[in-house]
Amino acid sequence: MTAVQISVFLENKSGRLAEVTHALAGGGVNIRALSLAETIDYGVLRLIVDKPKEAKTALAEAGFTVTETEVIAVEMPDRPGGLSGVVDMVTGRGLNIEYLYAFVGQRGENAVVIFRIDKAEEAIAVLKEGGAHMLSAAELGAI
Amino acid sequence: MPESAPCWNHEAEFIVPGALRALQSQRLAEVVARVYESVPYYRQKLEAAGVRPAEIRGIEDIGRLPFTGKDDLRKTYPFGLFAVPMEQVVRVHASSGTTGKSTVVGYTREDVETWAEVIARTLAAGGTQRGDVVQNSYGYGLFTGGLGLHYGAELIGATVVPTSGGQTKRQVQLLGDFGATVLCCTPSYALVIGETGREMGVDFKDLPLRVGFFGAEPWSPGMRQEIESVLHAHALDIYGLSEIIGPGVSFECLEKDGLHINEDHFYPEVVDPETGEPVPEGEVGELVFTTLTKQALPLLRYRSRDLTRIFSEPCGCGRTLRRMERVTGRSDDMLIIRGVNVFPSQIEEILMGIDETTANYVLVVDRKPRGMDELEVQVEVSQATFSDEMSKLEALDERIRSEIESRLGIRAAVRLVEPKSLERSMGKAKRVIDRRDLGE
Numbered sequence: 001m002t003a004v005q006i007s008v009f010l011e012n013k014s015g016r017l018a019e020v021t022h023a024l025a026g027g028g029v030n031i032r033a034l035s036l037a038e039t040i041d042y043g044v045l046r047l048i049v050d051k052p053k054e055a056k057t058a059l060a061e062a063g064f065t066v067t068e069t070e071v072i073a074v075e076m077p078d079r080p081g082g083l084s085g086v087v088d089m090v091t092g093r094g095l096n097i098e099y100l101y102a103f104v105g106q107r108g109e110n111a112v113v114i115f116r117i118d119k120a121e122e123a124i125a126v127l128k129e130g131g132a133h134m135l136s137a138a139e140l141g142a143i
Numbered sequence: 144m145p146e147s148a149p150c151w152n153h154e155a156e157f158i159v160p161g162a163l164r165a166l167q168s169q170r171l172a173e174v175v176a177r178v179y180e181s182v183p184y185y186r187q188k189l190e191a192a193g194v195r196p197a198e199i200r201g202i203e204d205i206g207r208l209p210f211t212g213k214d215d216l217r218k219t220y221p222f223g224l225f226a227v228p229m230e231q232v233v234r235v236h237a238s239s240g241t242t243g244k245s246t247v248v249g250y251t252r253e254d255v256e257t258w259a260e261v262i263a264r265t266l267a268a269g270g271t272q273r274g275d276v277v278q279n280s281y282g283y284g285l286f287t288g289g290l291g292l293h294y295g296a297e298l299i300g301a302t303v304v305p306t307s308g309g310q311t312k313r314q315v316q317l318l319g320d321f322g323a324t325v326l327c328c329t330p331s332y333a334l335v336i337g338e339t340g341r342e343m344g345v346d347f348k349d350l351p352l353r354v355g356f357f358g359a360e361p362w363s364p365g366m367r368q369e370i371e372s373v374l375h376a377h378a379l380d381i382y383g384l385s386e387i388i389g390p391g392v393s394f395e396c397l398e399k400d401g402l403h404i405n406e407d408h409f410y411p412e413v414v415d416p417e418t419g420e421p422v423p424e425g426e427v428g429e430l431v432f433t434t435l436t437k438q439a440l441p442l443l444r445y446r447s448r449d450l451t452r453i454f455s456e457p458c459g460c461g462r463t464l465r466r467m468e469r470v471t472g473r474s475d476d477m478l479i480i481r482g483v484n485v486f487p488s489q490i491e492e493i494l495m496g497i498d499e500t501t502a503n504y505v506l507v508v509d510r511k512p513r514g515m516d517e518l519e520v521q522v523e524v525s526q527a528t529f530s531d532e533m534s535k536l537e538a539l540d541e542r543i544r545s546e547i548e549s550r551l552g553i554r555a556a557v558r559l560v561e562p563k564s565l566e567r568s569m570g571k572a573k574r575v576i577d578r579r580d581l582g583e
Binding site for chain 2: 005007009010011037039041042044046063064065066067069098099116
C-alpha cells in the first residue's frame with residue numbers, strides 16, 4: 001500500500017517557497033507534512049497534502065516542476081523507540097531508505113513516518129510481515 | 144627611442160611600407176598558386192569564385208579571393224586543407240570546433256621555424272634576449288600556446304622553463320628559485336600566480352621578473368594595470384589563432400598601444416562581418432587573415448570572427464608593421480575561457496544527449512577579482528524526468544559536469560534551474576551572459 005507525495009523542484013531564490021504555499025492555498029489544498037532537501041543551488045520540497053491531484057495541478061499551473069512520488073506512510077506509536085522499530089524492520093532486510101520524514105498527526109497516540117524506499121514492494125511486504133500499519137492515500141489525506 | 148627599441152628582426156619589423164607591400168604581393172601570388180595546385184578543395188573554391196591564380200598579381204587583388212571559414216576546416220577534417228604530403232608535416236595541433244570535431248592545423252619544419260620567428264619578435268619586443276629565463280606556463284599539448292612560445296624563446300637563446308599550466312604554488316616557487324625574468328601565460332592565470340604568491344608570502348618586488356606575455360584570452364586595460372601592480376612587471380598582449388599559426392600573429396611592444404601584426408607572414412584585412420566588404424581603414428570590423436608563407440596549411444582570407452580595428456599611424460617604437468587594437472569581441476558566439484574555445488552549440492550538443500534536461504540552458508561566464516574565468520552552465524530540469532531524490536539530481540549535475548570536461552576540456556559549474564526560468568527572448572534564446580569586464 002503506497003501513499004502519494006508531491007515533490008517540487010525549487011531554485012534557491014527568495015520568495016520561491018512562498019509561491020508554492022500561495023499556489024496551494026489558492027487551490028484549496030491543505031498541507032499535512034513537508035520536508036525540504038537542499039543543495040546550495042536548489043532544493044526539493046516534498047509535501048503530503050489532503051488533495052494530491054489538486055495540489056499537482058495548482059503547482060504545475062504556477063509554473064513549478066512537480067511530480068507525484070509513491071511513498072510509504074507508516075503509522076507508529078508516538079513514544080521512544082517507535083521510529084526505531086519501523087526503521088529496523090526495513091533496514092534489517094537490507095533495503096535502502098532514500099529519505100524519510102515523520103510527523104505527529106491527529107490520530108490518537110500515533111505518529112506517521114513517510115518513507116521513500118527504492119524497492120517499495122519488498123518494503124511493503126516486510127512492513128506487513130512486521131505488523132506495521134500502513135496508511136493508504138485516502139487515510140493519509142483524511143488525517 | 145626608435146634606435147633603442149628592442150627587436151628580433153630589424154629588417155622585417157622596420158621594413159619600408161613600399162617594400163613590405165611588394166613582398167606581400169609576391170607572397171600572395173605564390174600562396175594562391177600553391178593552394179590551387181596542391182589543395183583540391185581550394186582549387187574548386189577558386190574555380191567556383193571564377194578566380195584563376197594568374198590573375199592574382201598583387202595584394203590589391205586580394206578582394207577577389209573567396210573567404211575561408213571554420214566551416215571549410217570542418218568539411219575537410221582532419222587534413223583535407225593541407226597543401227603538402229603528410230611526410231612533410233612535422234607537427235599538428237588542434238583546438239575545439241563548433242561541433243564535435245576539432246579544428247586541426249599542421250606545420251612543416253619551415254612553418255615551425257616561421258612560428259618561432261614571429262614568437263621571437265614578440266618576446267624580443269618586450270626586451271627578452273639570450274640570458275633571460277622564460278617561465279612558460281601556457282599549456283603544452285594540442286593547444287598551440289605552450290609549444291608556440293617555447294620554440295620562439297629557444298630561438299632567441301633564452302632559458303626556457305616549460306612549467307605548462309597548473310600547480311600554481313610550484314609555479315611561484317620556481318619563479319623565485321630559477322629567477323625567471325619573463326613569464327608567459329594567460330592574463331587570468333597571471334593574476335592567479337600573483338594571488339598565490341601573495342598567499343605564500345612572496346613579494347614579487349623581490350623577484351627578477353621583468354615582463355610577461357599574456358594572451359589566448361581577451362583582457363582589459365584594467366586587468367593589465369592589476370597584473371603589472373601585482374607582478375611588478377610589464378604585461379604585454381600577444382594575439383594569435385591556431386588556424387593562422389597560433390600565438391604570434393600580432394604582439395605588443397613596450398609602447399603598449401596596439402599589437403603589431405606580423406604582416407609579412409599574415410596579411411590582415413578588416414571586413415564588415417555581415418557583408419564581407421572591407422571597412423575603411425581604422426574602423427572596427429572582423430579580422431581576416433591570409434597566410435602568406437605557411438606551407439602545411441595555407442589559408443586564404445580566413446575569417447577570424449575576432450572584432451577589432453587596424454591602424455597604420457607610426458608607433459613610438461619605430462616598427463612599421465601596422466597595429467591592431469586588442470580584440471574586444473566576436474562576430475560569432477564563441478567564448479574563450481581559460482584559453483579554451485567554447486561554442487554554446489557544443490554545450491547544447493552535450494545537453495541534448497542527456498534525457499533529464501531540456502535543451503534550455505544559459506552559459507554564465509564570470510571572472511572573479513584576481514581569479515580565473517569561471518563557466519557556469521545553467522540547465523533547466525525537464526518536467527518529465529524530474530526526480531525528487533537528491534542523489535539523482537546530484538548525479539545529473541555530475542554527469543553534465545564530467546561530459547563537459549571530457550568533451551571540451553574545461554571545468555564548468557553546473558546549476559540546475561526550474562523549467563522556463565531562463566530568460567527567453569522572442570525567437571533566439573539568449574545563451575550567454577558574459578560578466579567578465581573586458582571593456583575599456
